[in-house]
Amino acid sequence: MKLHDQYLKLHSQHGSSNQIDVTLDELALTLGCTHRNALHVVNKMVAQDWISWTPSRGRGRRSLLKFLIPPEDIAVQSMMQAISRKDIGSAIAGIKTHAKSSVLQDTLQGWLLAYFGHHAEMNHNRQIDTLRLPITQQLHTFDPLYMNLLAESFVSSHVFDGLVRRGSNRDEIVPNLAHAWETDESRTLWTFFLRKEVPFHHGKVLSSKDVVYSFQRLIQSPQRTLYSSIFKEIQEVTAVNPSTVRIQLKRPNELFLPFLCTSRAAIVPHELVQWGESGFGRKPVGTGPFKVSEMNENLCILEVFPYYFRGRAHLDRVEILNIPWTVEAALSESGSPFHVIQNPTLEGEGTWSRIHSESFIRKFVTCNTQKKGPLSDPVIRANLISCLKNDATLPVHKQLVSIPSIPLQIATISQYQGDAESIAATLAGHGYLCKVVTSSPEDFKGPIRMESDLIVFSLFRDQDEQLRLFDLYRTLSQHIEQHIRADVEGWLNIIARESNSVVRVQSFQRIEDLLIGQNHLHILHEKPIETAYLPSVRGVTFNSQGWVDLRHVWFPPLL
Numbered sequence: 001m002k003l004h005d006q007y008l009k010l011h012s013q014h015g016s017s018n019q020i021d022v023t024l025d026e027l028a029l030t031l032g033c034t035h036r037n038a039l040h041v042v043n044k045m046v047a048q049d050w051i052s053w054t055p056s057r058g059r060g061r062r063s064l065l066k067f068l069i070p071p072e073d074i075a076v077q078s079m080m081q082a083i084s085r086k087d088i089g090s091a092i093a094g095i096k097t098h099a100k101s102s103v104l105q106d107t108l109q110g111w112l113l114a115y116f117g118h119h120a121e122m123n124h125n126r127q128i129d130t131l132r133l134p135i136t137q138q139l140h141t142f143d144p145l146y147m148n149l150l151a152e153s154f155v156s157s158h159v160f161d162g163l164v165r166r167g168s169n170r171d172e173i174v175p176n177l178a179h180a181w182e183t184d185e186s187r188t189l190w191t192f193f194l195r196k197e198v199p200f201h202h203g204k205v206l207s208s209k210d211v212v213y214s215f216q217r218l219i220q221s222p223q224r225t226l227y228s229s230i231f232k233e234i235q236e237v238t239a240v241n242p243s244t245v246r247i248q249l250k251r252p253n254e255l256f257l258p259f260l261c262t263s264r265a266a267i268v269p270h271e272l273v274q275w276g277e278s279g280f281g282r283k284p285v286g287t288g289p290f291k292v293s294e295m296n297e298n299l300c301i302l303e304v305f306p307y308y309f310r311g312r313a314h315l316d317r318v319e320i321l322n323i324p325w326t327v328e329a330a331l332s333e334s335g336s337p338f339h340v341i342q343n344p345t346l347e348g349e350g351t352w353s354r355i356h357s358e359s360f361i362r363k364f365v366t367c368n369t370q371k372k373g374p375l376s377d378p379v380i381r382a383n384l385i386s387c388l389k390n391d392a393t394l395p396v397h398k399q400l401v402s403i404p405s406i407p408l409q410i411a412t413i414s415q416y417q418g419d420a421e422s423i424a425a426t427l428a429g430h431g432y433l434c435k436v437v438t439s440s441p442e443d444f445k446g447p448i449r450m451e452s453d454l455i456v457f458s459l460f461r462d463q464d465e466q467l468r469l470f471d472l473y474r475t476l477s478q479h480i481e482q483h484i485r486a487d488v489e490g491w492l493n494i495i496a497r498e499s500n501s502v503v504r505v506q507s508f509q510r511i512e513d514l515l516i517g518q519n520h521l522h523i524l525h526e527k528p529i530e531t532a533y534l535p536s537v538r539g540v541t542f543n544s545q546g547w548v549d550l551r552h553v554w555f556p557p558l559l
Helices: 003-014 024-031 034-045 071-084 088-097 101-114 150-159 210-222 378-388 397-402 412-429 465-476 482-496 503-517
Strands: 019-022 052-053 063-067 117-123 126-137 164-166 174-177 178-183 187-196 234-241 244-249 290-295 299-304 317-322 340-342 353-367 408-413 434-439 454-461 521-533
Touching: 003 024, 003 034, 003 063, 019 024, 019 234, 024 034, 034 052, 063 521, 150 290, 150 299, 174 178, 187 210, 210 234, 210 244, 353 378, 353 412, 378 412, 408 412, 412 434, 412 454, 454 465, 465 482, 465 503, 482 503, 503 521
Parallel strands: 126 317, 408 434, 408 454
Antiparallel strands: 019 063, 052 063, 117 126, 164 174, 178 187, 187 244, 234 244, 290 299, 299 317, 340 521, 353 454, 353 521
16 A cells, blocks of 8 residues: 555656656655665566666666556555455545546446445354445534434434334324323423333433433524424423423424424433533434444444344444445446445446335525625516526516626535536526535525525425425525515414415415515426335335435345
């Protein structure tokens, strides 16, 4: 590995042409070593046929160095060796360094596919099943309070539990940490009865004290997080006894119980107040079927929690790796060990089965009319939306539209930069100047949105869609004209008090129709979430977010 790194250093510094005149002192400076060690490194590379070296006699004389191997090939060799040694940290670091190299990607795909998927080994006559998954989003935290990414929520859903959970039917809510619950006639006082002897990963048993702490932590948080418009409606949480909790709402909200099914409402141990929050996101403690044994910027390892109250998972270990590009390959009929893939882009899928989770991702753009600028003019806004639709029959008043000379700012998170740039390119074709700005999901909650003209969002359409829509339209109402905002907020208040889920869907549709009709909202596209898997995978089911539920996945025993 060290010699590979040294070659890449030399090539980076001196590889502008394949053949150069250079002194050993200059090479020593590049390598950060002595003259003697530099000569030793050169001789080793010559022996590997990586370079040719024609020395000139006398210290300080220039010698002839010729590079014989492309740096991508050396990088691939280095990473293959790291993968073989299971030194995944070094392998991923190398991949990230050279992620834009198509040569490296093509060469390394087969090696990556061999690493991922199901791996079994025998230990004391017992089969140990490990599932290795690639993921393109970098994981930062699994703390339910601070999660921003879907990938983080996916892991968190296997580490923590909530009081209730989604059932097999779309609108069904069933017991989880609470085995039963009840509410009063006003539907503002909710009482939950906890299961007995539910263990946390650190050995302590769940009690009402943990539930009270978890919700107080949410309520008292000053930051704007997903679903905060729901949990900020909680007035008080009290422990009646060790197994009973009462939650008092400020006013009735029919989305409260569905909110309790989400990862945001997961229960954490009350000891967190002594531990401190800084390390909890990377070393969390929950009651879920898996516990986090290791987490860094490249790798998250989940180990099975054998005392899970709903039954032990079949898998023993799950390794989740952050890969900086989409893993794709032509898969032969002999198959690949790449067993479970989220959002696959695969060629030659003959041996792969493919199923839909009934979840979708919708991306859209909204106009910020609260910013003083051209989009506060409904005529310009209508013209701009027509341009995005690529509508050949633009409004009659197109001729009267004065295209603004100042650039329109398009804001989004880093993951959606491509969508924002596509919008900018489309509008540029119609004479609009645009500037794209991106931020992290956390910073996106700040002033960047209100400082921009166009904002690119996404909506994850899963079983929690109504919660997401409620939160989304609360946010969008900050960007729109006052009279439209009043209508949107009026509908949201009606939705919060509507017990019939079907009627709530109709009300959300009215809001969408209103925003589209007033050219405040334009839907870019909607795509289904798919999971591809080999026939050897058993027990593939989905959680409420459309992700594979790892607790049920299993593989046939080795023969």
